[in-house]
Amino acid sequence: MTESEPVPxxxxxxxxxxxxxxxxxxxxxPVLSAISAGGVLGALARYGLSAAWPHxxxxxPWATFVIxxxxxxxxxxxxxxxxxxxxxxxxxxxxxxxGVLGGYTTFSTYVVDVQRAAGAGAPWVAxxxxxxxxxxxxPAVWCxxxxxxxxxxxxxxxxxx
Numbered sequence: 001m002t003e004s005e006p007v008p009x010x011x012x013x014x015x016x017x018x019x020x021x022x023x024x025x026x027x028x029x030p031v032l033s034a035i036s037a038g039g040v041l042g043a044l045a046r047y048g049l050s051a052a053w054p055h056x057x058x059x060x061p062w063a064t065f066v067i068x069x070x071x072x073x074x075x076x077x078x079x080x081x082x083x084x085x086x087x088x089x090x091x092x093x094x095x096x097x098x099g100v101l102g103g104y105t106t107f108s109t110y111v112v113d114v115q116r117a118a119g120a121g122a123p124w125v126a127x128x129x130x131x132x133x134x135x136x137x138x139p140a141v142w143c144x145x146x147x148x149x150x151x152x153x154x155x156x157x158x159x160x161x
């Protein structure tokens with residue numbers, strides 16, 4: 001074997017046999033564990049806010065609205081952190097993005113709340129909630145991204161001095 005030839009990770013693995021190549025794949029357990037742990041934290045936070053701020057079927061679901069808009073803001077923050085600040089942390093995005101924010105935000109409940117309000121005879125509440133969430137959630141992502149990017153830029157400029 002010459003120096004230019006790659007040394008196999010496991011000499012018992014024949015890379016030409018597909019079933020043996022699978023032995024070299026990384027384990028999904030760290031990523032799944034990070035997602036699970038984050039999901040528990042996000043779901044608990046969402047449940048706590050929903051329990052503290054209940055609403056009647058025909059009322060505006062403020063808890064779900066606040067949860068989804070703040071979740072959108074935080075996803076903007078997270079994307080800047082993951083792509084520009086903490087680039088060498090492979091479990092940060094699965095933990096915080098998929099896990100925490102995936103467990104925290106609840107756009108399926110958003111749809112159910114719209115349907116419940118309309119079914120309870122409050123179509124204007126349903127329409128307002130439907131519209132207001134769309135009008136605020138997307139700008140919240142942009143705002144989270146812009147503010148975090150500006151803060152990161154200021155920090156880098158201060159460190160350069």
